[in-house]
Amino acid sequence: MAHAITTKIQKIDARPGQRLLVVSDIHGHPDRLAQLLRQMDYSGDDILILVGDLIEKGPESLRTVQYVMDLCRRHPVYVSMGNVDLGRLQKVEDDSPEGVEDWAGFLNWAQNVWGGSLYHDMLADMGIPIEQVTGEKAAGYRSRLLERFHEELEFLWSRPTILTAGKYLFVHGGIPTEDLNALKGTDPQPYLKNDDFWNQGVSFKEHIVVVGHWPTCLYRKDREDVSPVFDSERQILCIDGGNGLKRSGQLNGIVIPHCQAQMEEIRWTGYDGSRQIEALERQKGRAASVHIQYFDNLVDCLEQKGDMALWRQVTTGKRFEGPVGWTYRDEEGRKHFSDYADTELDVKPGDILWVILETDAGYYCKKNGLIGWYKGAARPVERRLTLQSGPSPKGELHRRERETAVYDLLEKLGIQYERIDHIQADTMEACQAVDEALQGALICKNLFLCNRQRTKFYLLMMPGDKVFKTKELSVQIGSSRLSFAEAVFMEDFLHISPGSVSVMGLMNDKEGRVQLLMDRDLLKGEYFGCHPCMNTSSIRMRIEDLLQRFLPAVEHEPVFVELTGTE
Numbered sequence: 075m076a077h078a079i080t081t082k083i084q085k086i087d088a089r090p091g092q093r094l095l096v097v098s099d100i101h102g103h104p105d106r107l108a109q110l111l112r113q114m115d116y117s118g119d120d121i122l123i124l125v126g127d128l129i130e131k132g133p134e135s136l137r138t139v140q141y142v143m144d145l146c147r148r149h150p151v152y153v154s155m156g157n158v159d160l161g162r163l164q165k166v167e168d169d170s171p172e173g174v175e176d177w178a179g180f181l182n183w184a185q186n187v188w189g190g191s192l193y194h195d196m197l198a199d200m201g202i203p204i205e206q207v208t209g210e211k212a213a214g215y216r217s218r219l220l221e222r223f224h225e226e227l228e229f230l231w232s233r234p235t236i237l238t239a240g241k242y243l244f245v246h247g248g249i250p251t252e253d254l255n256a257l258k259g260t261d262p263q264p265y266l267k268n269d270d271f272w273n274q275g276v277s278f279k280e281h282i283v284v285v286g287h288w289p290t291c292l293y294r295k296d297r298e299d300v301s302p303v304f305d306s307e308r309q310i311l312c313i314d315g316g317n318g319l320k321r322s323g324q325l326n327g328i329v330i331p332h333c334q335a336q337m338e339e340i341r342w343t344g345y346d347g348s349r350q351i352e353a354l355e356r357q358k359g360r361a362a363s364v365h366i367q368y369f370d371n372l373v374d375c376l377e378q379k380g381d382m383a384l385w386r387q388v389t390t391g392k393r394f395e396g397p398v399g400w401t402y403r404d405e406e407g408r409k410h411f412s413d414y415a416d417t418e419l420d421v422k423p424g425d426i427l428w429v430i431l432e433t434d435a436g437y438y439c440k441k442n443g444l445i446g447w448y449k450g451a452a453r454p455v456e457r458r459l460t461l462q463s464g465p466s467p468k469g470e471l472h473r474r475e476r477e478t479a480v481y482d483l484l485e486k487l488g489i490q491y492e493r494i495d496h497i498q499a500d501t502m503e504a505c506q507a508v509d510e511a512l513q514g515a516l517i518c519k520n521l522f523l524c525n526r527q528r529t530k531f532y533l534l535m536m537p538g539d540k541v542f543k544t545k546e547l548s549v550q551i552g553s554s555r556l557s558f559a560e561a562v563f564m565e566d567f568l569h570i571s572p573g574s575v576s577v578m579g580l581m582n583d584k585e586g587r588v589q590l591l592m593d594r595d596l597l598k599g600e601y602f603g604c605h606p607c608m609n610t611s612s613i614r615m616r617i618e619d620l621l622q623r624f625l626p627a628v629e630h631e632p633v634f635v636e637l638t639g640t641e
């Protein structure tokens with residue numbers, strides 16, 4: 075079905091005193107969004123506004139869409155269309171042979187340029203390798219994708235172009251006029267992809283216009299700075315921190331205290347997941363002598379000195395020192411330098427800095443969005459995780475429904491548990507921090523498996539330090555050719571996404587389609603740790619409570635196996 079694309083305007087009815095939390099250009103980073111919303115204390119009856127480009131350029135476009143859809147179902151959340159969102163949707167719209175061929179070609183392009191796309195995520199969830207989406211097969215795979223992810227795609231298609239709330243107007247790229255009647259029903263493309271909007275000279279009287287799309291660092295010619303651009307005279311606020319696009323970018327969020335607030339009442343924060351250090355020495359700031367932006371970033375390497383080098387900007391002849399690893403090559407093999415400035419930050423002892431890169435020359439880092447060098451001594455800022463007990467955090471609106479449902483069930487069953495919140499546990503460092511915080515609880519490896527015919531599904535719990543051997547398990551359960559089951563089954567049966575697999579998901583398997591398998595060695599511990607169906611939190615509870623209270627309540631009886639982790 076073809077979708078008519080015209081400019082749609084949606085009004086947000088915000089009450090006096092109701093906060094507006096605004097984020098743009100998430101670009102496939104659901105964890106960064108969750109962590110940013112935590113920083114912004116997203117709670118109560120706040121209104122959340124997402125100003126376009128939910129997808130692409132990041133690692134988890136599909137999870138981002140699903141996360142946002144979950145928030146929209148339960149809270150006052152408003153999402154506008156972005157140029158990338160629309161462009162990707164249009165790639166899959168044409169069902170002609172030429173259109174299907176173009177879509178299949180896009181998959182290869184996106185794999186080479188960005189490492190994936192929304193459609194890569196969808197195909198992966200269905201267990202379809204990208205290499206198979208060629209020739210006559212492409213049309214069939216496209217049809218399956220459209221059917222399976224119809225809800226997610228229709229959610230994206232239905233996004234309005236412009237959102238308004240009181241004196242505020244939100245649009246992804248920018249608009250030429252605040253006469254909304256003149257914009258309604260027109261082609262939205264110019265308002266979604268409106269490059270360099272702030273420098274076009276337009277100003278507004280009735281609205282403060284909030285935009286994303288164009289990274290704010292590109293507006294600054296004298297420095298590398300990803301903080302929002304506040305222009306109170308022309309009533310324009312640009313908030314795109316280059317998340318997912320710039321190597322030193324971040325996800326920015328602004329907090330508008332109420333829909334009639336003045337611009338000076340707005341506060342902002344950002345998040346990029348990088349490690350933090352505390353400065354121990356005073357460093358006097360120095361303005362940049364060179365600022366490389368992607369418009370003009372062709373360079374030659376003159377001399378390498380360890381992990382730093384002397385570079386020459388080809389067009390200007392300017393020489394500067396910069397990190398060796400801060401370059402990339404184009405199709406012709408020429409070297410380009412990523413956006414960079416040799417600013418030296420003004421730093422006092424005790425200042426917290428976000429480290430982008432550590433080199434022999436010091437720390438290339440961020441302070442309040444400004445990027446530059448700190449060359450003094452520093453110590454790491456530990457991300458300390460503390461176990462919390464007590465009632466579930468119902469007022470924290472960033473949590474997905476599947477997570478809060480776990481807490482509600484455990485409390486209903488009278489099961490004591492403790493929990494911690496953390497960054498997405500998808501690295502060894504993040505997992506180690508979680509392990510330490512769980513205070514001796516046995517960390518389980520949770521594997522979602524199926525037989526060859528996909529008629530039997532299993533959730534295997536085993537100690538995290540054991541190696542899983544398919545043959546060893548198959549013999550014990552009488553099911554040959556075991557493999558990892560596709561994510562679509564995981565979502566359908568357990569309401570869990572990859573990376574968040576947990577025994578808690580069995581509460582959603584009402585039809586008993588998943589058999590729980592438990593390694594007997596798990597019985598040796600008193601406590602175990604698992605995710606509450608989301609890998610941005612973990613819980614600690616007794617094995618005894620799992621076996622005697624939780625599993626009977628969700629009507630799943632475990633089958634015990636003995637795994638050695640050897641051939």
